[in-house]
Amino acid sequence: DVKVTQSSRYLVKRTGEKVFLECVQDMDHENMFWYRQDPGLGLRLIYFSYDVKMKEKGDIPEGYSVSREKKERFSLILESASTNQTSMYLCASSRRGGKFFEAFFGQGTRLTVV
Amino acid sequence: KQEVTQIPAALSVPEGENLVLNCSFTDSAIYNLQWFRQDPGKGLTSLLLIQSSQREQTSGRLNASLDKSSGRSTLYIAASQPGDSATYLCAVRGNFNKFYFGSGTKLNVKP
Numbered sequence: 520d521v522k523v524t525q526s527s528r529y530l531v532k533r534t535g536e537k538v539f540l541e542c543v544q545d546m547d548h549e550n551m552f553w554y555r556q557d558p559g560l561g562l563r564l565i566y567f568s569y570d571v572k573m574k575e576k577g578d579i580p581e582g583y584s585v586s587r588e589k590k591e592r593f594s595l596i597l598e599s600a601s602t603n604q605t606s607m608y609l610c611a612s613s614r615r616g617g618k619f620f621e622a623f624f625g626q627g628t629r630l631t632v633v
Numbered sequence: 634k635q636e637v638t639q640i641p642a643a644l645s646v647p648e649g650e651n652l653v654l655n656c657s658f659t660d661s662a663i664y665n666l667q668w669f670r671q672d673p674g675k676g677l678t679s680l681l682l683i684q685s686s687q688r689e690q691t692s693g694r695l696n697a698s699l700d701k702s703s704g705r706s707t708l709y710i711a712a713s714q715p716g717d718s719a720t721y722l723c724a725v726r727g728n729f730n731k732f733y734f735g736s737g738t739k740l741n742v743k744p
Contacts, residue, residue: 550730561736609676621667622732624677
């Protein structure tokens with residue numbers, strides 16, 4: 520089974536802290552994604568990566584950066600956490616390519632910024 | 634930009650009922666459509682994947698259909714059970730490997 524593992528289920532951080540959210544997948548997937556999920560707004564794409572060291576901005580990249588130094592690991596970085604970044608963060612991975620490949624998700628990280 | 638809409642936003646049914654969840658999308662140029670289940674506070678679990686060239690997929694009591702030209706998909710759940718209570722999301726895969734999600738339908742199956 521594909522496994523996407525996020526490093527923390529729950530995090531509480533202070534405003535202004537630098538926050539790292541880690542995601543690891545074990546199926547050699549080329550694509551990895553970071554989403555945030557908020558009530559009434561659904562899932563919104565923050566960043567995605569289609570290969571090592573490659574990244575593209577999603578719909579809401581402001582205040583975030585990412586790092587993909589190894590194929591299996593994709594990190595989301597909140598440079599200076601703010602209260603409006605309190606949210607559920609979801610990591611996903613998939614094979615590159617068209618219609619055959621589905622997305623697999625991690626268990627989510629509930630981040631609270633106080 | 635692709636927009637994905639799910640109707641209804643919430644649904645409450647008695648146990649045993651058959652039900653249909655709807656998903657519509659604005660751009661028919663998709664590679665596939667995926668249905669997910671999400672339990673409260675958890676990640677997304679993949680239920681069904683329909684490729685763009687397919688019309689439907691079945692898994693157990695679940696059947697998903699796809700009409701790409703009209704931009705619609707339905708998820709049919711037969712003989713619903715309380716354990717089916719969750720939020721169901723659909724997502725379409727478009728260009729550049731991006732997935733676009735609906736806001737979900739929150740299902741409550743009453744015993």
